[in-house]
Amino acid sequence: MTPEKNNKTIDTILLIIFVAFLLGINIFLFSGKYLHFDTQGVGIVVAAFLTLAMYSFLYKDNPLFKIAEHIFVGIGMGMGVVLTWLQVIKPLLYKPLIRHAIFDNTPGTPDYILIVPMILGIFMFARLYGKTSWLSRWSFAFIVGGGAGIGIPVIINSLILKQLEPSLQPIFVDWVVTWQSINILLILVGTISVLIYFFFSLPHKGTIGGISRIGIWFLMISFGATFGYTVMGRMSLIIQRIQFLLTDWLHIIK
Amino acid sequence: MIKFLLNIDRRIIFILVLLALIIPLKSQIFNMPVKPTSTVEKIYKKIESLSQGSIFLLSSDYDPQSRAELYPMHIALLRHCFRKNIKVISMTHWIYGVGIAEEALKKASAEYNKKDGEDYVFLGWKPGFAMLIIGMGQDLYSAYPTDYYGKNTRDIPMLKNVASLRDIDYMIDLAAGATIEPWIIYGSDVYKFEMGAGCTAISAPDMYPFMQTKQLNGLLGGMKGAADYETLLEKGTLVGENLTLEEKTNLAREAMRPLTAVHLLIIILVIMCNILYLLTREKK
Numbered sequence: 309m310t311p312e313k314n315n316k317t318i319d320t321i322l323l324i325i326f327v328a329f330l331l332g333i334n335i336f337l338f339s340g341k342y343l344h345f346d347t348q349g350v351g352i353v354v355a356a357f358l359t360l361a362m363y364s365f366l367y368k369d370n371p372l373f374k375i376a377e378h379i380f381v382g383i384g385m386g387m388g389v390v391l392t393w394l395q396v397i398k399p400l401l402y403k404p405l406i407r408h409a410i411f412d413n414t415p416g417t418p419d420y421i422l423i424v425p426m427i428l429g430i431f432m433f434a435r436l437y438g439k440t441s442w443l444s445r446w447s448f449a450f451i452v453g454g455g456a457g458i459g460i461p462v463i464i465n466s467l468i469l470k471q472l473e474p475s476l477q478p479i480f481v482d483w484v485v486t487w488q489s490i491n492i493l494l495i496l497v498g499t500i501s502v503l504i505y506f507f508f509s510l511p512h513k514g515t516i517g518g519i520s521r522i523g524i525w526f527l528m529i530s531f532g533a534t535f536g537y538t539v540m541g542r543m544s545l546i547i548q549r550i551q552f553l554l555t556d557w558l559h560i561i562k
Numbered sequence: 563m564i565k566f567l568l569n570i571d572r573r574i575i576f577i578l579v580l581l582a583l584i585i586p587l588k589s590q591i592f593n594m595p596v597k598p599t600s601t602v603e604k605i606y607k608k609i610e611s612l613s614q615g616s617i618f619l620l621s622s623d624y625d626p627q628s629r630a631e632l633y634p635m636h637i638a639l640l641r642h643c644f645r646k647n648i649k650v651i652s653m654t655h656w657i658y659g660v661g662i663a664e665e666a667l668k669k670a671s672a673e674y675n676k677k678d679g680e681d682y683v684f685l686g687w688k689p690g691f692a693m694l695i696i697g698m699g700q701d702l703y704s705a706y707p708t709d710y711y712g713k714n715t716r717d718i719p720m721l722k723n724v725a726s727l728r729d730i731d732y733m734i735d736l737a738a739g740a741t742i743e744p745w746i747i748y749g750s751d752v753y754k755f756e757m758g759a760g761c762t763a764i765s766a767p768d769m770y771p772f773m774q775t776k777q778l779n780g781l782l783g784g785m786k787g788a789a790d791y792e793t794l795l796e797k798g799t800l801v802g803e804n805l806t807l808e809e810k811t812n813l814a815r816e817a818m819r820p821l822t823a824v825h826l827l828i829i830i831l832v833i834m835c836n837i838l839y840l841l842t843r844e845k846k
Contacts, residue, residue: 366576367573384658387658392657395686395687396689455692458748459692462747463747466747470775474771474775495774533767534764534767537763537764537767537784538764539825540786540821541784541785543821543824544630544631545631546579547583547587547817548629548630550584551587551816561588
C-alpha cells in the first residue's frame, strides 16, 4: 500500500470514529434527559456538530469541514436575501411605491420620488450585461460624488485636524516634567520618526536613517501590541465555543 | 532534540492550546483578580453619572462571528443602564446583528421588568450607514419613521423628547468592524454628544488615538474590557442589594481563567522558539 493510500485509509477511519462518537454522545445525552428532544435540544446538537466540524480543519481539510462550510455560506446568503427584502425593499420601496402600481385599492398615495433611487439601483445590475454596463456608472457617480461631498470636510476635521492636536500639546507646563510630558514626548517622537520612515524621497542614511530606525522600533511595538490583542481576540472566540460545548451540549460544566 | 522541537507538528501545539483552555474552565486554576483598566472605568463612571431618565444610545454593530467578544459587554452595559433607570435606544448597522441586538435587549429588559416603548426602544437595522447617522442627527423620526416592530416613532412615549442625536446623553458603539470612526466623524463630532466604544480585541489598538483626542471618552477592548466592566458592575452593587442569578452570570470573567492560561502558554512558546532559533543560528 502506498503512503498516500495509507493516509487516506487512516483519515477515513478517523472520520468514521468521529461520526460514531458524535452519534453515541448525542444518543446518550437525549436518553439521559440531558437534552430534550425539542427545537432547543436539536438546535444545540446541530450547533455542536457544526462547531466540531469547523474545528476539524485543524487536523486537515475533510468532508465534514466542507459540509459545515457550505451550510454556513448558504445560510448566510439566504438570511441576507430575506433580511434585505423584509427590512429594505419591502418597507422602503415595495410598500410606498410598487404596491400602488400592482393593487388598485392600496390606501395612501404613492411616493413617486422613490422612482429615482429605484432606477439608479436597477442600473447597478446593468453591469451584468456587457452592452448596458455603462449605465451602472451613473449610479456609481451618484454614490462617489455624494459620498465624497459629504465625507471630505468632516473627515478632514475628525481624522486629521483633531488627531493633530495631541502632537501639538506643550510638553512641559511651567517647566515641570510629569507623566503627561513623557506621553506627549513619546507621541511626538513616534509620529515624526514613523513619518520619516515612510518618507522615501531621501535615502535612509545618516540622520534620516537613524530617525527612520527609531520609526521602525515604534512600528514594531505597535505590531506587537496588535498581535497581542489579536491572540486575545482569537482565543476569546474559541473559549466561547468550548464553553458552549462543555456547558450547553455536554453539561460537564454547570 | 532542538531539531525535534523546531519541527514539532502544529497539531501538538493545538492540543496544548486546547488543554490550556479546557482545564481552567473546569477548575479554578489561574483564578486571578480582574483589575479594571482606566479606559473601562471612564465608561462606567460616565453611565454612573447619568441621571434617571437619561437617553442612552447603543449601536450594536456586530454579528454572530464576534458575539463571543462583544455580547458580554453588550449585556453588562444594558444591565448597568436598566439598573440606573436610564432609557435605552438600541439599533444596529449590521444586518446580521439584528437577532443578537434584540436578544440582548429582551434578556436584560426582562431581568429589570423594563417595558418596550417606555424604558427602551429597538430601532432595528436600516441601510445607509453614514447617511443614516446624518439623518438621525437631523431628524430621528424621519430617519426611523417606525421602530423594529412597526410602531410609529413619533407615538413612542420614550422618544417624545428625542428629536435627533443632539438629544442623546451618551452613546456607545459596540463594533466588530469599522463603525466607530463613522459614528465619530458623522455623529459625535457633528452633533456634539459624548461617545464611548466597545470593540473586538483586534481593533482595540486602532481606537486609542481617539481617546487621546477625547473623541471617545472610554473603550472596552475585547473580552478583557467586558470582564473589567463586569467587575465594576459587581463592585458598584449597593450593600444589601441582591444580585439576580442572571446578574451573577459573568460571561467574560468566566473566560479570564482560560485566557490567562493560554496567554501564558503562547508566551512560553514564543520565548522557547526564539531561544531555539538563536541556538541553531549560533551552530550555523
